[in-house]
Amino acid sequence: MDLRELYQDVILDHNRNPQNFGKPDASNRQADGHNPLCGDKITVYLTVEGDRVVDLHFDGVGCAISTASASLMTESLKGRSIGQIEELFEVFHQLVMGNADVMFDGPDLGKLVAFQGVSEYPMRVKCATLCWHTLNAAIESKQDTVTTE
């Protein structure tokens, strides 16, 4: 498999210029995530109104896959309901695990489809999903550090 299928342009762009990066002035839920295997650390900040996540930000350090995944995640989920987010995470998870056929009957992943190549690199799946697990913890307001190990 060609490396460019993993490092697609949209992933490289978001790695170089991550969106919604940095601690926001205001947020009402947050959680920390940590992948001790590679040292990736992330904090996800949410503004939740009712059952809707109206704003998302993140900061931390990570590899290109992990940074781009967090950037695209925050960009894709703004304004969505918690139910929609749960559905999308499920589909995203299946995508990076290599079960691509679910894409056709789940919600539209949009730009997140760029992470399909991760499924060819099982060791990197956790890089792509750390931000999502951390997001889940933030939604549930678990204040403990989330880990993907």
Place this chain on the structure above:
Amino acid sequence: MTIAQSAPAPLDVDAIRQEFPILHQDVRGKPLVYLDNAATTQKPLAVIDRLTEYYTTINANVHRGVHTLSQKATDAFESAREAVRSYLNAADDREVIFVRGTSEAINLVAHGYGRSRLEPGDEIIISAMEHHSNIVPWQMVCEETGAKLRVIPMTDSGELLLEEYARLLTPRTRLVSVVYVSNSLGTVNPVREITAMAHQAGALVMLDGAQAVQHLPVDVQELGCDFFAFSGHKLYGPTGIGVLWGRQEALEEMAPYQGGGEMIRTVTFEKTTYNDLPHRFEAGTPDIAGVVALEAALEWVSAVGLDRIAAHEADLVEYATTSLSFNRRVQLIGEAKERSSVVSFVMEAAHPHDIGTILDSEGIAVRTGHHCTQPVMDRLGIAATARASFAVYNTRDEVDALVSGVNKVAEVLG
């Protein structure tokens, strides 16, 4: 007649590579370049064949039966013990205990010595560059006994601060356990000096030799330490087998580690008496095949010659260090004056895991992460490194492949 002192004859690396079947394959469409030798080395045919030979001709349990195969298996097993004794120049083969690897050897000493001898207020000294396996067993035993763990600090370039170590040594120091060669930085520590200083303070010394025995000649009597541990699989031998060497008096002072068969002399429900060295520390049926094949590995390394291996690896480290430093995005981690065959580095704007994946796409295997030395990473303020580590079969061409792979990282990530 006088024999002229001269540099060792260079290795015929092409011929050596022919002895390692695994090297002759493509990975992701490119010839495999295996540079993860500090994690585990590949195995020569001599070792693979010995394993097969053991299972196809003499497999039986050791030290038990009176039948012929059992005798042959026992002879092969004990012959390997003698081979290890000779490799380490130990005084007596009863000082050689077979374990699963370096981690188990350290756990054995932490448990056997620590639990029976340590009291609240006693101190154990380790160093800032220890592998987790030379940190956690001591933390566990300190927690149980009330002893305290002290840590020798290191410089930015990865050298231990001996004057700080001297200050840590007190009458409360019971044991000093340090790594001979660092797995994440390549530093070769001044273990003779460290040992002498500890003994002066009345403390025992354990050396973690996991990254030493495959690169440097080790003479435990000359080093002067009390315990020395290594793993077979980093020395061209099989996984799952390792060695704890201990000075006889030091071993005899230790409580048994695991209970079971082999380690006992008599058992009744009221009382058990323990076997003599080395068997009292070898409960259960050991990894007989692993032990037998470890002897093949030691024979193989000795036949090639550690001095020639060391000279070859030093050339590769020197060549890799120089070649990589032409890439201005590369920063080398660990620049101690005395180093062994490890080149650790980070890159501007490229996480080590991305480096690892991109190198893998070129068929190059390196290790990325914290290398089980998280305190080293914290000390240097980095999350992880990429690490190339060399063995006898690596070549300058492979270093060139590594360097172009590293250049490609910048290309891919932009």
